[in-house]
Amino acid sequence: MAPTPRDILHSVFGYQGFRGQQEAVVAHVVAGGDALVLMPTGGGKSLCYQVPALARAGTGIVISPLIALMHDQVEALRQNGVRAACLNSTLGLEEVRATEQALLRGELDLLYMAPERLVTERTLDLLGRTRLSLFAIDEAHCVSQWGHDFRPEYTQLGRLAERFAGVPRLALTATADEPTRRDIRTGLRLEQARAFIGGFDRPNIRYRIGQFPDARGALLRLIEDEHPRDAGIVYCLSRRKVEAMATWLQERGLRALPYHAGLPAETRRRHQERFLREDGVIIVATIAFGMGIDKPDVRFVAHLDLPKSIEAYYQETGRAGRDGLPATAWMAYGLQGVLTLRQLLEASTAEERHKAIERRKLEAMLGLCEITSCRRQALLHYFGDPLEAPCGNCDNCLEPPATWDGTLAAQQAMSAIYRTGQRFGVNYLIDVLRGSDNARIRDLGHDRLKVFGLGRDLAATSWRSVFRQLVARGLVSVDVEGHGSLHLTDAARPVLRGEETLQLRRDPAPGKRRRGERAAPPDETDRPLWDALRARRRELAAEQGVPPYMIFHDAVLMQMVEQRPRDLAQLARLDGVGERKLAQYGADFLAVLSAHEAPGAHR
Known part of the structure; x- marks a missing residue:
């Protein structure tokens, strides 16, 4: 039969x-x-x-x-x-x-x-x-x-x-x-x-998106505090940034390897093999890396640049926590990243229909970054998979962001754009608003504008946040020539006229850390057994020349730690232990379990 x-x-x-x-x-x-x-x-x-x-x-x-x-x-x-x-x-x-x-x-x-x-x-x-x-x-x-x-x-x-x-x-x-x-x-x-x-929700992934004056330092803190021995992927937009970031992490004692299309094929193959077969390796990569990577124990995926769409973000972050255990999707983004993506899009030679779709996707991605409510609800809504209640496992749920009435600041920022002829970038506009003693401003006569010095009460970093959020909301656009000058869109009119108000996200103070949880066995008393099981898995994998997760996923080892099976029949009841693996590896792992048996287990 x-x-x-x-x-x-x-x-x-x-x-x-x-x-x-x-x-x-x-x-x-x-x-x-x-x-x-x-x-x-x-x-x-x-x-x-x-x-x-x-x-x-x-x-x-x-x-x-x-x-x-x-x-x-x-x-x-x-x-x-x-x-x-x-x-x-x-x-x-x-x-x-x-x-x-x-x-x-x-x-x-x-x-x-x-x-x-x-x-x-x-x-x-x-x-x-x-x-x-x-x-x-x-x-x-x-x-x-x-x-x-x-x-x-x-x-x-x-x-x-x-x-x-x-x-x-x-x-x-x-x-x-x-x-x-x-x-x-x-x-x-x-x-x-x-x-x-099926549902698109990955409840084991904690989504965290933020503004960081020192993004590299913030990422390092994340790794050291929450994922010190874990495998992870760090995505960057350019090959140069990939190389620099990998070197920077290596200098701080981490096993970080670069991966991008400009590297020799043999180097890419070797780095990918190390990532798959060794524990705790971090790959720093462009989007050339990832599709088809079936490593289940990636504990974090970090973005140091903004993805082009929610689809890309979802797929890339989805490489974390494939085994169902807790994982982190962390992203740092800023105004420059927003401007760069907009410039690349507008300068593209693609047909207008395609560019319109790409604009919609980028707007949705920016909206996810700037939203002050549950990120998971927004993410799932995009894919037509509504989540009724806030998830409780994203940064906005765990630490609701502070907001402020930014209507007046937005009006001042957009007025500065308009009155300077819509020909200048963010840094120059901030200098005008803050009344900087700048020769260029004097030469152009912009020190005589009504907006000159009108924004002295806001720090330059706060003004940068205002401009970033105006671009994200589509009230301000970037020029198509690649010079970075800002222009008002039709959507700006109701705000300038006072017909609409704006609640803006207040960026966290520099140095503030988010709370987080590191994926680890439930009790530190289990750490010796956990390490021993992983060590035996590593040995068996090396003998066969395969990645460790092909022997057993972390989720299976976690079940061994929690349930402490004593014989093959009990081991066979764990999810992920089929007949072939039971026969091939059962005795090896039972020996490790027996050597670390909890005191009094037979009482």
């Missing part, structure tokens, strides 16, 4: 039950249906095609955008006893031939490949001679030119609908607003596919 999806889930992957909509997706695909699956990062999308591929006859074909992701998932599946392989450009001719022959003989459960390889006539002919269980198109948002990771190769995957009629197809992604979802359906010929839209 063929095993049921629940049997497969338990015996192969070691889970006691499905989560959320996983079971509904699996049942639909096992029955031969097509599906569009939207689930948050870490929400278990992979099981939605891995389980059906094992339950149905034939080989499941997985289209994946990155070679690193293919190798990662194939190795993880093999650890669970699944017959998995990949076809990509890193393989030699003999390896390719051996894999293709195994496919034709029906000896593979899952085969991973990139879209570029799949759509070649040779590969399509090979698949035409194979019994196929399904097609899974991962990172499906790449098909949309309005998405944040557009890959033109994905647009050819709609051909599968005609060439392999009757083979179920799944499109899976963690980030897609409504226009992107429409593109996925149209581009992949999935107009009739059933949609499974």
Whole structure:
């Protein structure tokens, strides 16, 4: 009798039950249906095609955008006893031939490949001679030119609908607003596919966004206070900033490695391998790093520059805490970052329709930064997933920001922009408002304007905050020539006329720290056992040449600490311990548990 999806889930992957909509997706695909699956990062999308591929006859074909992701998932599946392989450009001719022959003989459960390889006539002919269980198109948002990771190769995957009629197809992604979802359906010929839209909430992630006079110092405090031995990712906008930040962290005793497209391929590969296989490594990267990184124990993701959209922010922060344990999404942003993104957008040669969509996405990102209410509610609302009550696990919930009536200051700032001819940047405008003794101001006659010295009562940092929030709210725009001069928009008129008031966020005083919690075992008395379990995992991983998390996730080790299983039967009851891993590693971890048995455990 063929095993049921629940049997497969338990015996192969070691889970006691499905989560959320996983079971509904699996049942639909096992029955031969097509599906569009939207689930948050870490929400278990992979099981939605891995389980059906094992339950149905034939080989499941997985289209994946990155070679690193293919190798990662194939190795993880093999650890669970699944017959998995990949076809990509890193393989030699003999390896390719051996894999293709195994496919034709029906000896593979899952085969991973990139879209570029799949759509070649040779590969399509090979698949035409194979019994196929399904097609899974991962990172499906790449098909949309309005998405944040557009890959033109994905647009050819709609051909599968005609060439392999009757083979179920799944499109899976963690980030897609409504226009992107429409593109996925149209581009992949999935107009009739059933949609499974899971909740986008990642309650284990604490969102923290702020203004920091010394962003590097604030990040260092976060790492030292809350994540001293944890793996993390730090995102920067430019390659130069990546290199400088990695060096700066290294000089302070942290294991930080740079990653960007300008580095040699071998350096990128080596740094990625260290990040995946070693504990406590921090990657400082541009957005070139991340998609397809399946490391579950990333405890923090930090942004030192503003992402271009909420989709990009959500996907990048979603790389933290994939194991469900507490994690931090931290971001520092400022006026210069806002201006830079606006300048890049307006100077773009893209067609106006595309620029309009990008403006909307950037406005939403800025709104998330400046909002004074629950950040999680705003984030989820963007994806059409409302949260009824404030989350209690973001900075605005934990420490509600102070606000002030900034109407008068906003009027003064916008008046300064207008009266100086809408030709100057923030620093010059602040000098005018504060009445600075500046030769340039005198030469231009701006010391005779009514606004000159009108804002002496506000510090320069406060004025910078006012301008930043005016830009974020769309009352002020940046010129398209790249000189940084500010202009008033039509939205400024009601405020200038006194028809609307503005409540502005009051930036925290320099040096003030946010409260936080470091992800660690529940009791420090458990630390020796926790460290011993991780050490044994590290040894076993090194013996096999795989990342430690492929042996067991941190979440599984945490269960061992909390439940202290004494035999294989008790160990098998933990989520994430399947039959293959139980047989292969059970005795090793039971030995560690026995050596650290709590006093009086048998009483």
